[in-house]
Amino acid sequence: MIQNLRRLGLIEALSFLLLTGVAMPLKYLAHKPEAVKIVGTAHGALWVLYIGMLGVAFLTKKLPFTLALLLGVGSVLPFGPLLFEKKLKALESK
Template identity: 40%
Template sequence: MQKTDINYFRLIGILEGISYLILLFVAMPLKYFANMPLFVQIFGMAHGVLFIMFAIMLLIVWFRHRWSLIWVIGALVASLLPFGTFYLDSRLRKEYGPQKITIKTGPNTKI
């Protein structure tokens, strides 16, 4: 069984985690201490889109790989905590092996 959906889920989780940390530790302080709310708007939108993509990929992975409800709830909780998606990524690496997170592009790409 090809595990490209796990790779996409891991990639989106890492990007979502990075956007969350930037939002919390860069954009929010700039908004409240430097009166620069633009960064919250930009990174807030990016984080929102990535969070929705994370939730959609979580549903896809849940059904395709028949994850238990405990795994799904754990992944949701991890997405709400700073650094949580990085911990989730390490757990997925232990469970599914250290696969490279790569995205192939081209005319013969099958998703």
Template identity: 40%
Template sequence: MLKLFRATAILEGISYLALFGVTMPLKYWAEIPEPNKLVGYAHGVLFIAFIVLTLIIGFTHKWSFKKIFIFGIASLLPFATFYVEEKYLRPEDNA
């Protein structure tokens, strides 16, 4: 379950960057809206999955409210899901 959460955190971060860094400029500057819709849907699904998995894993592993709150805030900020994945979800032994 933790591997799924790690993958979701990374994919949510990528979709966030793709949405606001690539497809939004395409939509508004180049008047190409199609990629924005597709990436927007994907980002929405990944965002909800990240929040749901945060709550499920947080309660299962008895995380503190502070840690769950950090993950919630991370879902709203660019690059933050990469940070929490690296800091909180990586196995201790990377060997």
């Protein structure tokens, strides 16, 4: 469960990078708003999956409350899931 949460956090962070680094410039510089629609939708879906998986990890008692709370708050920050990568990796190896 924790390993999947870590992987999904990485994918979600990469989708944010694609959104801000590729799709947004395409929208504003190349006048291609469909790039943001596509990448933004994927990023939003990945975030919802991440929050869902975070909830499942907490409810199945594989994740302490404070860490779950930090990951939830961090999920709305740019690259937030990566901020707690070390803590998740340490928890995963237990």
